[in-house]
Amino acid sequence: MNRLLSDPQIEICPDFTSAFYQTSRAPLVAANNTEDQAANLLQAVWVATNAAQQLQWQAQVALDQAAEADRQRLIDQENDHLLQAQRLADATVEEEEKKKNRLKHIPIPKRPRPSRASENILVSDFALRKLDKGHFVEIYYWTNKGLADARFSYRAADDEGMVPTKTSDGATAWIPANATRPSSTVVPDCSLEPLDFAQAIPRLVASLTERGWNHERVHMLAGFWGALMLHRYWSLDDPLDRRALLMYQEEQRRAWHQAIPLPDGAWDISILDDVEISRTLDRLYREDRRRKDQDFDYQVSMIQLVCLSIH
Structure with a gap:
């Protein structure tokens, strides 16, 4: 069935009694019909044809609308996939940025300065990375001497001293170089003084909790x-x-x-x-x-x- 190019409903039935349609009436008149009868027959054929075309047009419009809806759905799906892919790429870039420059992205709550802020402990990056991985780490790092070593290392460290490392999910992260090296003065647990051990344990327990154990x-x-x-x-x-x-x-x-x-x-x-x-x-x-x-x-x-x- 040929595709209709216009809506048959807006078409107007021609005046088949006019001289313009005399040629169309002639075969009917020759078949023992009067001019008026021939015009009426032509009009009846036109009306029937137009009615059929109106039905065809309605079906054609419905099919076009369904096809357009499918096309738009595919476009929307593709756009959604592209948007999701872009969001994933942006999130990956943002996550890499956070890993490379972790200190820039740590949220800081809006609150007054804690009264005991000066007493906060500064633990070795190496020891904290061990905790993050769930590995054994010497208790020395939480003793007074170990904390003093960590403070000295932070003061002496070069801000540009970063090295790449692989995270648990295979991504590359940049960390301070001193986070990959144990302290040169680390003391085995068995050689700790009992007082140092007793002082370090509460700090270590707090670090375990803070690091999400x-x-x-x-x-x-x-x-x-x-x-x-x-x-x-x-x-x-x-x-x-x-x-x-x-x-x-x-x-x-x-x-x-x-x-x-x-x-x-x-x-x-x-x-x-x-x-x-x-x-x-x-x-x-x-x-x-x-x-x-x-x-x-x-x-x-x-x-x-x-x-x-x-x-």
């Missing part, structure tokens, strides 16, 4: 450290007893971190293993005894050498 894990570690400082060895006079607890703390915490991603997983580290603590103390005692024996043997040998040299 799971509440259950933070509570577990806090319970672990608290149980160690309440253990009977902690208050004994012999320094080896407290050192055994610190050694146990370091070894167990390292093992706990290493076990987390393994198939069997980790355990509730806050439950102390007194048998292992006793073994650790025994090991330290034997090492201390051996060292003292070696020192004694060395002193005896030196005395013997002196005596021989005199004679």
Whole structure:
């Protein structure tokens, strides 16, 4: 069916009685019709044809509208996809910008200066990155000495000293160079003074919470450290007893971190293993005894050498 180019409803039926249509009437008149009858027949044919064309026009308009709606829908979908892609690209660029210049994008609440702002601690970037990854990190970084080292590092650091690193999602982020290096003066947990350990633990627990650690894990570690400082060895006079607890703390915490991603997983580290603590103390005692024996043997040998040299 040929496509209509105009609306048949606006067309006007011609005057088939006029001289212009005499040629059209002639075949009908020749078939024993009068001029008026021939004109009426032509008019009836035109009316019937026009009615059929009106129906065709309505169907054609409906199809055109449906096609236009589909075309517009496809255009809208394409525009929406382009908009979403642009938003994603913009968000990616913005996220990269935030990672490269994190300090510029940290929101600052509208509030008065905290009365204890001068007491806020400044922790090593290296230690905080370890926390962010959920890795083991030495408690030293939260001791008074570790915090002092961090403040010195911040003052001495070059603002342009940035290095690229890969984030957990594979993206590239720029971080201060000192965030990739441990402190040159870091002290192992087992060698910390009990006072330094006790002062550092509340700060470390606060950092764990601030860095988004799971509440259950933070509570577990806090319970672990608290149980160690309440253990009977902690208050004994012999320094080896407290050192055994610190050694146990370091070894167990390292093992706990290493076990987390393994198939069997980790355990509730806050439950102390007194048998292992006793073994650790025994090991330290034997090492201390051996060292003292070696020192004694060395002193005896030196005395013997002196005596021989005199004679």
